[in-house]
Amino acid sequence: MRPFDYFEPATLPEAVSLLERFDGRASILAGGTDLLVEIKERIRLPDHVINIKKVPGLDYLSYDPVDGLKIGSLATLHEVETSPVVIEKYAGLYQAARELGSIQVRNRATVAGNICRASPSADTLPPLIADNATIHTFGPDGERSIPMEKFFTGPGKTVLLDGEILTRINVPSPPPNTGKVYLKLGRRAAMELATVGVAVTLTLDGNECRSVRIVLGAVAPTPMRATDAEDILIGKAISENAIEEASQAAKDQCRPISDVRGSADYRREMVRVLTGRALRMSIEAANEGNSPFDISTDQTVD
Amino acid sequence: MTTSIILETPSPTLGLIPENGLSVVHTSPPRVDGLEKVTGSALYAADYSFPGMLYGKILRSKHAHARIVHIDKSKALALEGVKAVITHADAPKELHAGSPAPRVGQMVADQYVLAEKARYFGDGIAAVAAVSEEILEEALHLIEVEYEPLPAVFDMVEAMKPDAPSIHGTERNLVGPPFIIERGDVEEGFAQAETIFEGHYETGRPVPCYMEPNACVCRWDRGGKLTIWSSTQCAFMVRGILSQVLGIPAHDVRVIVEHMGGGFGAKQDLYQHEFVCAILARETRRPVKMEYSRKESFLGGRSRHPIKITLKQGLGKDGLLTAREVRLVSNTGGYASHGLGITAVGCLDIASLYRCEKNLKIEGISVYTNNPIAGAYRGFGAVQAFFALETQIDEMAVASGVDPLDFRLKNIVGDGDLSPSEHHILGDGLAVCLRRGAEEMGWYERKKMGRNNSSPLKRGWGVGTEMHSSGAYPDIEEQSNAIIRMNEDGTVNLIIGMADLGTGTRTMAAQIAAEVLGISLGEIRVIDGDTDVTPFDIGAYASRTTYVGGGAVLKAANHLKKQLLELASERLECPLEDLSLIEGRVFAKNAPNEGIAVRDLVSGEGGRPPRTLIGQGNNEPTVAYSFGAHFAEVEVDTEIGQIKVLQVIAVHEIGRAINPVAVAGQIEGGIQQGIGHALTEDFIIDKKTGRPLNPSFVDYKMPLALDMPKIKTIILEEFPDPSGPFGAKGIGEDPIIPIGPAIGNAVYEATGVRMRELPITPEKFLKAFAET
Numbered sequence A: 001m002r003p004f005d006y007f008e009p010a011t012l013p014e015a016v017s018l019l020e021r022f023d024g025r026a027s028i029l030a031g032g033t034d035l036l037v038e039i040k041e042r043i044r045l046p047d048h049v050i051n052i053k054k055v056p057g058l059d060y061l062s063y064d065p066v067d068g069l070k071i072g073s074l075a076t077l078h079e080v081e082t083s084p085v086v087i088e089k090y091a092g093l094y095q096a097a098r099e100l101g102s103i104q105v106r107n108r109a110t111v112a113g114n115i116c117r118a119s120p121s122a123d124t125l126p127p128l129i130a131d132n133a134t135i136h137t138f139g140p141d142g143e144r145s146i147p148m149e150k151f152f153t154g155p156g157k158t159v160l161l162d163g164e165i166l167t168r169i170n171v172p173s174p175p176p177n178t179g180k181v182y183l184k185l186g187r188r189a190a191m192e193l194a195t196v197g198v199a200v201t202l203t204l205d206g207n208e209c210r211s212v213r214i215v216l217g218a219v220a221p222t223p224m225r226a227t228d229a230e231d232i233l234i235g236k237a238i239s240e241n242a243i244e245e246a247s248q249a250a251k252d253q254c255r256p257i258s259d260v261r262g263s264a265d266y267r268r269e270m271v272r273v274l275t276g277r278a279l280r281m282s283i284e285a286a287n288e289g290n291s292p293f294d295i296s297t298d299q300t301v302d
Numbered sequence B: 001m002t003t004s005i006i007l008e009t010p011s012p013t014l015g016l017i018p019e020n021g022l023s024v025v026h027t028s029p030p031r032v033d034g035l036e037k038v039t040g041s042a043l044y045a046a047d048y049s050f051p052g053m054l055y056g057k058i059l060r061s062k063h064a065h066a067r068i069v070h071i072d073k074s075k076a077l078a079l080e081g082v083k084a085v086i087t088h089a090d091a092p093k094e095l096h097a098g099s100p101a102p103r104v105g106q107m108v109a110d111q112y113v114l115a116e117k118a119r120y121f122g123d124g125i126a127a128v129a130a131v132s133e134e135i136l137e138e139a140l141h142l143i144e145v146e147y148e149p150l151p152a153v154f155d156m157v158e159a160m161k162p163d164a165p166s167i168h169g170t171e172r173n174l175v176g177p178p179f180i181i182e183r184g185d186v187e188e189g190f191a192q193a194e195t196i197f198e199g200h201y202e203t204g205r206p207v208p209c210y211m212e213p214n215a216c217v218c219r220w221d222r223g224g225k226l227t228i229w230s231s232t233q234c235a236f237m238v239r240g241i242l243s244q245v246l247g248i249p250a251h252d253v254r255v256i257v258e259h260m261g262g263g264f265g266a267k268q269d270l271y272q273h274e275f276v277c278a279i280l281a282r283e284t285r286r287p288v289k290m291e292y293s294r295k296e297s298f299l300g301g302r303s304r305h306p307i308k309i310t311l312k313q314g315l316g317k318d319g320l321l322t323a324r325e326v327r328l329v330s331n332t333g334g335y336a337s338h339g340l341g342i343t344a345v346g347c348l349d350i351a352s353l354y355r356c357e358k359n360l361k362i363e364g365i366s367v368y369t370n371n372p373i374a375g376a377y378r379g380f381g382a383v384q385a386f387f388a389l390e391t392q393i394d395e396m397a398v399a400s401g402v403d404p405l406d407f408r409l410k411n412i413v414g415d416g417d418l419s420p421s422e423h424h425i426l427g428d429g430l431a432v433c434l435r436r437g438a439e440e441m442g443w444y445e446r447k448k449m450g451r452n453n454s455s456p457l458k459r460g461w462g463v464g465t466e467m468h469s470s471g472a473y474p475d476i477e478e479q480s481n482a483i484i485r486m487n488e489d490g491t492v493n494l495i496i497g498m499a500d501l502g503t504g505t506r507t508m509a510a511q512i513a514a515e516v517l518g519i520s521l522g523e524i525r526v527i528d529g530d531t532d533v534t535p536f537d538i539g540a541y542a543s544r545t546t547y548v549g550g551g552a553v554l555k556a557a558n559h560l561k562k563q564l565l566e567l568a569s570e571r572l573e574c575p576l577e578d579l580s581l582i583e584g585r586v587f588a589k590n591a592p593n594e595g596i597a598v599r600d601l602v603s604g605e606g607g608r609p610p611r612t613l614i615g616q617g618n619n620e621p622t623v624a625y626s627f628g629a630h631f632a633e634v635e636v637d638t639e640i641g642q643i644k645v646l647q648v649i650a651v652h653e654i655g656r657a658i659n660p661v662a663v664a665g666q667i668e669g670g671i672q673q674g675i676g677h678a679l680t681e682d683f684i685i686d687k688k689t690g691r692p693l694n695p696s697f698v699d700y701k702m703p704l705a706l707d708m709p710k711i712k713t714i715i716l717e718e719f720p721d722p723s724g725p726f727g728a729k730g731i732g733e734d735p736i737i738p739i740g741p742a743i744g745n746a747v748y749e750a751t752g753v754r755m756r757e758l759p760i761t762p763e764k765f766l767k768a769f770a771e772t
């Protein structure tokens, strides 16, 4: 691995001033599960690495009914997947966290790191966007808040400015009769990067779809809303026909590429199948008012 | 995943086990080297370090086929800390075959240590030694290579066309002459058939992902002797080929293999780094360590041979096979490695398994292409051949309206029939395995879920069988040796030539010696993996270690026992035939309460000097066959094309399980790899550039713990082989073979879709599903 200088700032302003000083040649280190791999494989060769894990007070995960869920920038995927409130109210995020990498990775990896790496296949992005999350940052010019949907500009690219650090993710509290699902398509039960990811957050009003957000992963340079599909459903009665029409619309709207994980055609077809499945599951969950996943069994080898 | 083991030992012992039974063999004690391994004190090749040691690394070609016009090493040499840069100009101009040197004919010497021409993407073209790994990395980027790209060919059929680019200057890029088997008159056989079946089958390019990437450390001493610590299955082959290429006698090369993290056959080959490391160490006069990254283990490693098989069989009115015609084409990549041997084994295997001795015509061809090297991998040619045969047999059964199990039982080879090596088979092992598995899972009673249910999830069962030789005979004249030395305190040093690549060889060997000598495992210390110390052995492969090597241990221990009894006969003044050795004491028949401790025979008390007794065993058997049948249940998601293996019942007849838990470990591991072959594992090479697209664990997908099915392992000991120790036969390769066709056949039962190409990816499945 190529050598670099290493820093452990004690405060956010100190971290920001280091970033400013090194002007694009420094990388933030959180869990390191993306960054260290990239340095070892010479995808990224920073001269300076700034570890923010010594900054106190960034590892929280809290919830209140008014502000919703707050995920500090050092909260790990393991904290997220074991949080009762996430399991209860943020089922899509829960499922994404639970299927990310392996337990070893989840013990180190942060949600903020997953977001800042901005991989088109990143798992927590679709459910967080479906849940209408907001990202909060701190930088040379102070604080900003950005709707997560607007955060990504391309593979590995975000609207973060030089010197800016992601400090918190805010996810609104779900209204009653909301169902959430994240479905990840991969060949294995663990240690998989999504070939396709589909997140749905859907709220029912009787048999009518009051609101729905459908977000697709790994089928475009950034996670994308399947807005055509959403339009078909919003304000209408739920029907099998509408679900199929919406699934087809999601398929038509996505823009996948072909790679070793799957051809573009396969990905498109899987968007259709998985959008249909995710919609049906989220409708069921919204009706029952609970999470569609069996959370009593842990992911252990028996 | 849950697993369970059933061990079934019927009565026939053929005099292969002692009258009063077995006490150490046939049990599963903790491994003799288990403590070292779990505490992390076991040393692997890359754990060795010496003062002043340098690190080495190979520069790999960025073209699949290119002449190396010029290599400018000046910038790399100028970097501080770089001690040497070598290219083909600095390496010996000696062609070698890369594997078994002294004892085999099927190898082609087509490799240079560093070549003037790259023949696959990743072929090593230069190497660097430097004081740190960080400097090494920078230095590699400073070497400037001028390539002259040559037209390249990746498809094996294209490669045989007259206008294809020539890779080694051989006619039609063939590695050697076709391998042909002809018996009777195949045309006549087809004329007798009521129905003729013909199909094309193809297998992928899985890679043996051994846990320990290749590594070695080389050190020369002042007298010009080389010591190499290497992760190899074949220490004596490494010695032989290094001595040939470096031009030094065998006694000036010492190969040490302490512990290994797997090899699965691939580490039978000498890899480029083993030569390069020795040369760098000689040139810099310092020890050098070279360790492959995982990526290099893909790029410069050895995959399984992708094979295309055209199989045509005739079926008579009576439900018996009338003829079989096979054309098998194997893609060996840029160098021959084991290409010819694998083609030969594939042909011999597909000639057997189902009775068709009269009318048979088989042709096997091994072709060079500009792909990474394919080499030896567990199930050497058998995996591919039996996938084709076992799939078509299923098709024949279905088409003729016969239950696939009944069809197999009717045609499967049994006692007295011809084996792949053209020996007569001993025992009805295949039928026994099939029947036992069917009984365990309730084959005839099983409920077929029905393909027409409305759910996209469909379930079905399938079966696959195999037989496999213990040992590489007739390809190789088999031989193993063991030396066993009793010390003056009655403890034993057991010196074996075999390697323990993580399979438990040491424990197996110690169990056999302990059984014969009536001592405990704790009194035996196994010495292995050092060519200066141990007797010759060709290496750990071909399911041969227990069968051939264990047999040598048995002979050595018996030889030592004879000497002990002779000593005791003098001391007790009792004829040899009246003595017995039990739990470390020799007893005379007429005085069963007295006896003399083995230790007292050798200790040298009472003015006698201590005795060192040495037993020697040389074992040169021909071959024995193990048999197996796997029953697999799958669930297919017909909308997304994914196949999940829900459970496997694995039945293996292996004569005698020296260590049943170790046997079950081999079986479970084979199933894991076999599921990978069938469903997810494929090293994908770009068809235009020859660049590997997934040389890492991110996109090369082995099944992991959560993907594993429930496994029930049934070990049968119905047909012990007189040529194996206590009747034991091999198990190493067997379990990877039948699982693939079992899965394919289960997919058919579940969905009505016949998959003839591995791996069965979701996209391939969906395409076939849409067409049916």
Ligand SMILES: Cc1cc2nc3c(=O)[nH]c(=O)nc-3n(C[C@H](O)[C@H](O)[C@H](O)COP(=O)(O)OP(=O)(O)OC[C@H]3O[C@@H](n4cnc5c(N)ncnc54)[C@H](O)[C@@H]3O)c2cc1C
Pocket: A027, A028, A029, A030, A031, A032, A033, A034, A035, A036, A037, A073, A099, A100, A101, A102, A105, A108, A109, A110, A111, A112, A113, A114, A115, A116, A117, A121, A122, A123, A124, A164, A165, A166, A167, A191, A192, A193, A194
């Ligand atoms: C074996 C393995 C399996 C994996 N499997 C998955 C998977 O299934 N799904 C998936 O989505 N990902 C997966 N990943 C990728 C990775 O684990 C996740 O993206 C993880 O969430 C990254 O978090 P981290 O804290 O480790 O980030 P780091 O590696 O520390 O950082 C990632 C990037 O974000 C930047 N960064 C981090 N924190 C901040 C911040 N607060 N402000 C600004 N920039 C910041 C860093 O500079 C870096 O560029 C896997 C990785 C590995 C090694």
